[in-house]
Amino acid sequence: MRVLAMLDGTPADPLTPLIRVDDLGLTRGDGVFETILVVDGKPRELGPHLDRLANSAAMLGLPVPDRARWERCVQVVLDNWRGGGEMALKLIYTRGPEFGDGTPTGYAMGLPIGEKVLAARAAGVSAVLLERGYDPAIVARAPWLLLGAKSLSYAVNMAALRHAESMGAAEVIFTAADGSVLEGPTSTVVVASGRTLRTTPPSSGILRGTTQGALFRAAERAGWVTKVEPLTVRELKDAEGVFLASSVRKITRVHTLDGVALPETGALHKELTALYESEY
Amino acid sequence: MRVLAMLDGTPADPLTPLIRVDDLGLTRGDGVFETILVVDGKPRELGPHLDRLANSAAMLGLPVPDRARWERCVQVVLDNWRGGGEMALKLIYTRGPEFGDGTPTGYAMGLPIGEKVLAARAAGVSAVLLERGYDPAIVARAPWLLLGAKSLSYAVNMAALRHAESMGAAEVIFTAADGSVLEGPTSTVVVASGRTLRTTPPSSGILRGTTQGALFRAAERAGWVTKVEPLTVRELKDAEGVFLASSVRKITRVHTLDGVALPETGALHKELTALYESEY
Numbered sequence: 274m275r276v277l278a279m280l281d282g283t284p285a286d287p288l289t290p291l292i293r294v295d296d297l298g299l300t301r302g303d304g305v306f307e308t309i310l311v312v313d314g315k316p317r318e319l320g321p322h323l324d325r326l327a328n329s330a331a332m333l334g335l336p337v338p339d340r341a342r343w344e345r346c347v348q349v350v351l352d353n354w355r356g357g358g359e360m361a362l363k364l365i366y367t368r369g370p371e372f373g374d375g376t377p378t379g380y381a382m383g384l385p386i387g388e389k390v391l392a393a394r395a396a397g398v399s400a401v402l403l404e405r406g407y408d409p410a411i412v413a414r415a416p417w418l419l420l421g422a423k424s425l426s427y428a429v430n431m432a433a434l435r436h437a438e439s440m441g442a443a444e445v446i447f448t449a450a451d452g453s454v455l456e457g458p459t460s461t462v463v464v465a466s467g468r469t470l471r472t473t474p475p476s477s478g479i480l481r482g483t484t485q486g487a488l489f490r491a492a493e494r495a496g497w498v499t500k501v502e503p504l505t506v507r508e509l510k511d512a513e514g515v516f517l518a519s520s521v522r523k524i525t526r527v528h529t530l531d532g533v534a535l536p537e538t539g540a541l542h543k544e545l546t547a548l549y550e551s552e553y
Numbered sequence: 554m555r556v557l558a559m560l561d562g563t564p565a566d567p568l569t570p571l572i573r574v575d576d577l578g579l580t581r582g583d584g585v586f587e588t589i590l591v592v593d594g595k596p597r598e599l600g601p602h603l604d605r606l607a608n609s610a611a612m613l614g615l616p617v618p619d620r621a622r623w624e625r626c627v628q629v630v631l632d633n634w635r636g637g638g639e640m641a642l643k644l645i646y647t648r649g650p651e652f653g654d655g656t657p658t659g660y661a662m663g664l665p666i667g668e669k670v671l672a673a674r675a676a677g678v679s680a681v682l683l684e685r686g687y688d689p690a691i692v693a694r695a696p697w698l699l700l701g702a703k704s705l706s707y708a709v710n711m712a713a714l715r716h717a718e719s720m721g722a723a724e725v726i727f728t729a730a731d732g733s734v735l736e737g738p739t740s741t742v743v744v745a746s747g748r749t750l751r752t753t754p755p756s757s758g759i760l761r762g763t764t765q766g767a768l769f770r771a772a773e774r775a776g777w778v779t780k781v782e783p784l785t786v787r788e789l790k791d792a793e794g795v796f797l798a799s800s801v802r803k804i805t806r807v808h809t810l811d812g813v814a815l816p817e818t819g820a821l822h823k824e825l826t827a828l829y830e831s832e833y
Binding site: 277283285287288289290292293294295296297298299300301302304306310328332333334367372380382401404405406407408411414415416417418419420422424425426427428429430431432433435436450459519 | 555557567569570571572573574575576577578579580581582583584586593598612613614627643647652660662683684685686687688691694695696697698699700702704705706707708709710711712713716730788
């Protein structure tokens with residue numbers, strides 16, 4: 274079951290070719306995207322996702338996304354979905370054809386949640402630390418590096434995941450040149466110790482996490498302390514629990530890091546998942 | 554005038570949508586490309602370009618490109634071109650549709666040389682130095698960063714060029730975290746001093762230049778010394794001539810760097826261009 278709607282609100286067949294060979298999203302990775310979890314017809318964090326799409330688009334100098342059009346386009350996908358209770362909703366927005374009239378390409382796709390993600394939600398994942406190669410100090414002074422934009426240029430993220438697989442792990446936690454912890458290729462890192470949740474700051478060039486944001490909101494209401502501040506690898510390894518948060522995988526446990534088993538976090542994972550779910 | 558041929562050798566209309574919305578080249582920038590100069594029906598450095606396509610594909614873990622099929626596909630574009638003496642020939646090779654049978658997407662496009670490139674060939678360009686954010690020491694130990702692969706994930710290169718434009722320059726020369734000179738977003742840096750040509754080594758994470766390679770071959774035969782070794786910004790600024798080499802722009806002079814006029818290189822540019830042209 275896959276459902277597609279173009280940004281103009283037209284439903285379309287996802288198997289029919291609809292993109293030109295000179296689309297700059299394809300030839301230059303020149304575009305942005307979002308992935309949103311939909312449960313029982315309700316998109317989670319749609320507002321923050323559309324905010325982030327707009328922020329990524331601004332970083333790439335794309336035309337400002339028309340929010341009302343995106344909301345309508347999303348609604349067309351929701352209205353046509355017959356694939357069950359959960360859906361991964363992808364929004365794609367590119368600079369459009371190189372030899373076109375300057376109109377961006379935009380569409381929304383509804384997809385089933387992948388088997389791997391469902392397995393990871395249930396059993397947790399093994400992760401490896403991989404260097405991302407930059408120092409967080411460069412983020413503010415080099416906006417052309419697009420650090421913190423969710424661009425279509427994700428080849429490095431995909432290569433890192435393949436590298437992890439070759440090492441027998443399913444996930445990656447990137448580290449910066451200064452040794453600090455960054456994010457996963459498609460997730461936000463959250464660590465728990467005592468009644469404190471921590472994640473790394475967007476100023477270090479990572480993507481602001483929508484799922485992490487929802488979890489932190491709920492946790493704060495329940496009396497947890499939350500901190501958004503740089504995190505060392507030592508602190509990651511010493512934490513009571515390490516989690517990867519993302520829209521489709523929700524709050525996934527990291528049970529093994531660089532081949533070493535982390536503390537058992539069954540009860541903690543249950544509590545954090547309940548906090549996150551309480552937002553909806 | 555634009556000509557398109559799919560990897561199976563079929564000519565196709567470049568204005569008709571031919572790519573699926575779930576092509577991983579589009580949704581993840583997960584693919585590789587080459588741009589080749591064709592003059593009077595003859596592709597320049599086709600062998601080195603196909604070698605580099607294969608190398609980039611290997612770095613991304615893509616299926617090995619079938620050389621004979623690519624050569625046939627290129628020939629279909631050449632046979633159908635009616636756009637004049639020069640053509641930019643683009644090869645695109647992606648991981649294919651995410652929900653497909655695993656077949657990669659491949660095609661070749663023949664395009665006219667852009668006005669900006671023609672102007673740059675004639676008048677030279679103004680360039681700015683921009684940080685690329687990584688230290689060359691990381692290249693060998695972090696293959697997942699794909700440094701030196703010509704991937705479709707070029708959003709940073711495009712953003713750097715837009716940043717240069719906002720500073721009144723047309724081009725960028727990237728520098729590494731150790732202060733050394735790297736490459737342009739779509740070109741190789743060549744400097745000339747005395748009878749020595751220098752460029753930076755692929756081990757620093759840059760793309761091996763096909764046009765620079767042709768120039769160096771010819772220069773060596775003509776008695777020039779050529780060096781492929783790390784280059785400092787000081788050496789760049791003190792050189793007798795700074796050039797950006799790429800397939801479509803050939804050997805383009807940099808006449809201004811960070812707003813400061815570089816030495817006049819009319820005669821030197823003429824000599825290097827003649828050397829490069831002598832290869833064909």
